[in-house]
Amino acid sequence: MEEVLRLVVERYNYWIYITLMMIGLYALIAKNNLVKKIVGMNIFQTAVILFYVSIGVKKGATIPIIEHNYDMAHQAIRAADYVNPLPHVLMLTAIVVSVATLGVALAITIMVYHRYLTLEEDEILKQIRES
Amino acid sequence: MSQYYPALLIAIPLLAALFISASGWLRPALCFPLALTALGGSLLVSLGLLSNVIRGIPDVYLFGGWPPPWGIYYRVDHLSALVLAVVSIVGFVNLIAARPAVEKEFPEKAAPFYTLYVLFVTGLLGMVITGDAFNLYVLLEIAAITGYALIALGKGRAPLSSLHYIFMGTIGACFYLLGVGYLYIITGSLNMEDIARLLPPLYESKVVTVAFVILMVGIWLKMGFFPLHAWLPNAYTHAPSPVSSLVAPLMTKVMVYVMIRMVLTVFTVDYAFLVLKLNDAVVWLAVIAIVAGSLLALAEKDVKRMLTFIVVAEVGYMVGGFWLGNRAGFIGAVLHLVNDALMTLCLFLAVGNIVYAKGNSQWDSLPGLFRTMPWTMGALVVGALSIIGVPPTCGFFSKWYLLLGAIQGGHYGFLAALLFSSLVSVVLFFRIFEISYFEPFGASHGPDHGEDGPAGREAPLGMLVPLWMTALGLVLLGLYTGEIVDRVIRHAVPGMML
Numbered sequence: 001m002e003e004v005l006r007l008v009v010e011r012y013n014y015w016i017y018i019t020l021m022m023i024g025l026y027a028l029i030a031k032n033n034l035v036k037k038i039v040g041m042n043i044f045q046t047a048v049i050l051f052y053v054s055i056g057v058k059k060g061a062t063i064p065i066i067e068h069n070y071d072m073a074h075q076a077i078r079a080a081d082y083v084n085p086l087p088h089v090l091m092l093t094a095i096v097v098s099v100a101t102l103g104v105a106l107a108i109t110i111m112v113y114h115r116y117l118t119l120e121e122d123e124i125l126k127q128i129r130e131s
Numbered sequence: 132m133s134q135y136y137p138a139l140l141i142a143i144p145l146l147a148a149l150f151i152s153a154s155g156w157l158r159p160a161l162c163f164p165l166a167l168t169a170l171g172g173s174l175l176v177s178l179g180l181l182s183n184v185i186r187g188i189p190d191v192y193l194f195g196g197w198p199p200p201w202g203i204y205y206r207v208d209h210l211s212a213l214v215l216a217v218v219s220i221v222g223f224v225n226l227i228a229a230r231p232a233v234e235k236e237f238p239e240k241a242a243p244f245y246t247l248y249v250l251f252v253t254g255l256l257g258m259v260i261t262g263d264a265f266n267l268y269v270l271l272e273i274a275a276i277t278g279y280a281l282i283a284l285g286k287g288r289a290p291l292s293s294l295h296y297i298f299m300g301t302i303g304a305c306f307y308l309l310g311v312g313y314l315y316i317i318t319g320s321l322n323m324e325d326i327a328r329l330l331p332p333l334y335e336s337k338v339v340t341v342a343f344v345i346l347m348v349g350i351w352l353k354m355g356f357f358p359l360h361a362w363l364p365n366a367y368t369h370a371p372s373p374v375s376s377l378v379a380p381l382m383t384k385v386m387v388y389v390m391i392r393m394v395l396t397v398f399t400v401d402y403a404f405l406v407l408k409l410n411d412a413v414v415w416l417a418v419i420a421i422v423a424g425s426l427l428a429l430a431e432k433d434v435k436r437m438l439t440f441i442v443v444a445e446v447g448y449m450v451g452g453f454w455l456g457n458r459a460g461f462i463g464a465v466l467h468l469v470n471d472a473l474m475t476l477c478l479f480l481a482v483g484n485i486v487y488a489k490g491n492s493q494w495d496s497l498p499g500l501f502r503t504m505p506w507t508m509g510a511l512v513v514g515a516l517s518i519i520g521v522p523p524t525c526g527f528f529s530k531w532y533l534l535l536g537a538i539q540g541g542h543y544g545f546l547a548a549l550l551f552s553s554l555v556s557v558v559l560f561f562r563i564f565e566i567s568y569f570e571p572f573g574a575s576h577g578p579d580h581g582e583d584g585p586a587g588r589e590a591p592l593g594m595l596v597p598l599w600m601t602a603l604g605l606v607l608l609g610l611y612t613g614e615i616v617d618r619v620i621r622h623a624v625p626g627m628m629l
Contacts, residue, residue: 028298041301048305052312087315090265094308097272104276105297108283111290128288 013054020047034112034119038105045098052091056084133183136176137192137205137260140215143172144253148246155242163230166245170223170252177215177256184212185618199262200325206262210395210465210623213615214259214388217472221380222252228480228597229373231590232487236371237284244284248377251277255385264311264397265321267389268304271353274385275300278378282370292365299352299362306349313342314397323396330398334406343398343407350393354386354446357420364427364439372483375435379442380475384468387449391464394453400625410454414545417451420444421548425555434492435482437559438475441518444552445471451545452533458624460536465620467529470517470608474526477514477601481507484590484598500567504589508567510602515560517605520553525609 008015020043027040064082109119116124147169154161183190190207193199207215226248233241254274261267279300283293315321317338318329333339348359355363363383367375394403404410424444431437449471452464482492484507489496501508517526530549537546589595608615 025302028302034294037298041298045301045305048308048312051309055312055316087312090321093265093269097269097276097304100276101272101279101297101301104279105294108279108290108294108297111283112294115290124291128291 013051013057017047017051017054020044020050032121034109034121035106037121038102038109041105042098042102045094045101049091049094049098052087052094056087058083133179133188134190135192136180136183137190137207138194140173140176140180140260141205141253141257143176144169144249144256147172148249148253151249152242152246155246159242162242162245166226166249167223169249170219170226173252173256174219174223177212177219180207181212181216181619183207184209200320200322203261203263203266204322205260207260208623209619210388210391211259213465213469213619213623214385215256217469218252218255218259218381218385221472221476222248222255222377224597224600225373225377225380225476225480228376228483228594231593232371232373232483235487236286240284244281244373247277247281251281251377252381255381258385259388262323262396263321264314264323264326268308268311271307271389272304274382275304275353278382281374281378282366284374285369285371287369288365289369289371292362292369296362296366299359303349303352303359306345306352308349310342310344310346310349313338313345317342323392326397327399330402334402339398339402340407343403346393347390350386350390351450354383354390354450355443356446356450357416357423357443360420360424360443360446363443364436367439367442368433368436372435372479372486375439376476376479376483379439379479380472383442383446384449384472387446387453387464387468390450391453395625400456404456410456411542413454414451414540414542417447417454418544418548420447421451421552425552428559429555432494434485434494434497434563435479438478438482441478441556441559442475445475445518448530448533448549448552451548452536455536455540455542455545457536457540459532459539461624462616462620463529463532463534463536465623466525466532466612466616469615470525470529470605473601473604473608474514474517477510477598477605478518480594480598480601481511481514484594487590487594488588494563494566497563497567498570501564506595507590507598510595510598512564513602513605515556515563517609519556519560523609524605525612526605528609528612 024040024042024044024047028037028044031037031040058080061081061083064085066077112124113119116127118124118127147165151162151165151169154165180190184207190212192205194203194205196202197204229244229248233244237244251274254270254272254277257270258267258274261270279293279297282296283290311321314326317333317336318326320326320329330339352359367379370378394400421444424440424442424447428437428440428444431440445467449464449467452460452467455461484504485492485496485500488504513524517524520527520530530553534546534549537543537549
């Protein structure tokens with residue numbers, strides 16, 4: 001039991017991202033409304049982004065900006081003092097990608113709405129079957 | 132000059148996409164020539180890269196001059212040069228054929244269409260050439276997002292199918308990203324070769340296993356590997372014909388390439404085949420994919436939709452061939468990647484011509500086609516023979532290598548699936564030939580078939596020339612199979628498989 005608790009507490013960032021991911025996946029699979037599905041998709045993407053952001057963190061470290069005091073140039077910079085900026089930078093790109101996906105998805109949803117005048121998937125499928 | 136080829140390959144179409152969308156407002160007539168020039172340019176560059184690789188000149192391009200573990204770099208080897216050539220040839224040929232269909236189906240959207248088209252090809256080329264795992268994700272999404280938009284241009288159900296494709300495609304891409312994240316956690320690197328260098332001591336780690344499985348699932352989702360194929364048939368069927376003849380040959384094949392690249396360069400063959408020992412299971416999955424794809428194709432009554440299920444079965448060929456893990460299987464998988472891109476292009480172009488003339492590709496509109504559209508149907512026959520695997524065409528040779536690989540690997544399930552699928556293809560295509568050759572078209576057009584039945588309306592020359600170029604390409608590719616294997620693919624075979 002203690003083992004499990006430690007696993008949960010020590011790695012809580014992983015548990016959070018997996019929970020978020022599953023919420024998103026559930027919405028993608030189970031929801032009937034197309035916009036809700038898109039929201040689920042976005043939660044799914046955000047979960048991965050949060051996962052990346054969380055892995056850059058170090059205990060007791062600060063933001064990765066190096067101070068340039070004039071007599072500090074000779075001092076070695078200890079990597080352990082700064083959080084890892086690379087995953088965060090990568091996620092800037094991933095956020096752009098997810099925004100683009102969201103935009104395309106919403107634009108296409110508008111097309112779907114104009115064509116079927118509803119966003120409920122079962123009603124759309126019924127219309128398709130009848131036509 | 133030639134040291135800039137890898138960067139030019141991406142830069143030309145990327146910048147051209149910008150100019151095309153601008154010229155959509157200023158001079159719409161310029162869109163098509165611009166797109167043609169851009170893709171022609173990257174076609175020349177990719178052929179230059181291929182010839183460089185054959186002559187043994189290395190092509191590495193460091194972006195911003197940063198050396199590999201820190202910067203992004205593009206690297207061309209035998210495998211990627213071959214796939215680059217295939218992607219740019221298919222993109223270029225299909226663009227020529229796209230013009231009449233675009234002018235007929237959505238003339239007002241020509242500028243966005245050409246912009247997205249060129250961007251899509253850019254994304255695919257980038258995925259093939261990049262040596263950085265995260266860069267691959269970005270280019271994957273460029274190709275995917277433009278692909279969603281292109282598919283949504285179609286009529287009827289297209290937007291809905293495209294939306295479903297977005298949902299599945301996003302899950303796939305996120306899984307890929309997650310896998311790269313796990314690799315980054317354990318190695319601290321994103322460069323493919325650097326990861327491969329850092330991984331060996333970590334082979335026993337569970338994180339690497341998780342990364343591998345998640346990456347593979349993401350890639351399989353994107354390529355439509357059988358249980359994960361649900362998005363593919365609808366998306367490719369409802370897309371407008373110039374789009375399906377672009378997306379169907381390329382997207383799945385490039386994802387197969389990404390799978391091969393991930394296993395060869397990132398995880399290395401030793402890990403995938405000796406440490407994980409997943410190969411047998413994956414080949415069985417491929418067997419299921421081939422059989423299921425063939426059977427599902429058998430149930431369809433629309434040529435285009437039937438072809439999409441053939442694409443699903445063909446993905447099984449390539450995945451299975453690669454995971455057989457021997458030399459013949461590997462050569463077969465890579466050769467089939469090349470051949471299948473051209474075969475599906477040929478078939479989808481032919482179906483595009485039928486849709487252009489008849490409005491759809493349902494079986495009802497097939498009768499009498501051999502009389503009214505002899506050239507289109509002739510090319511369809513060549514493509515079909517190639518899918519079935521009849522000797523002079525290229526499909527035979529890659530299937531031969533795959534069968535050889537299955538026998539050498541002792542995997543008779545895969546062997547049986549290949550033969551079964553070939554037989555089913557015979558049934559599928561000869562049924563089409565029978566309907567369009569023998570069935571009296573009077574029967575389906577009513578007694579008075581005066582106006583639109585037999586009227587000799589072949590598709591325009593602009594669509595026939597690319598179609599026949601592809602059809603002849605299939606035969607030429609078959610005749611020069613030995614050259615391709617000897618000069619290119621042989622060098623890509625990993626040492627362990629020799």
